[in-house]
Amino acid sequence: MADKLKTIVNALEDKKAEDISILRLQSLTAITDYFVICTGTNPPQIKAIADNVERRLRDSGVKPLGIEGLRGAQWVLMDYNDVLIHVFTPQMRDYYQLERLWLDAPSMTAQELRAS
DSSP states (O other), rough: OHHHHHHHHHHHHHTEEEEEEEEOOOOOSEEESSEEEESSSSSSHHHHHHHHHHHHHHHHOOSSSSEOOTTOOEEEEEEOOSSEEEEOOOHHHHHHHHHHHHTSOOEEHHHHHHHH
16 A cells, blocks of 8 residues: 555655645545545646546556546546545635544655655
């Protein structure tokens, strides 16, 4: 799992995603094991971020179960079963505040993931 998360984070950083946060949800829900949350500054960047993640994971042999929100690119949700990736505009991230909704979830930054 660490390799998959590192691939995702590297793909996000390649396209200058901001404020990357990883929430560990295994003990809190059966929906997924991890949320990876980040911010893009505008819809074209958000699309580029999502496209890069999809390409990098596909190159690793991992295909998404689904991708939603590319048309408006205000909030793109990428479902990789054990990892859900959320790419937000700053306004949408502030509005939904997923980190606050999942406050009980242990979290880590991209730097902490790389150090593990």
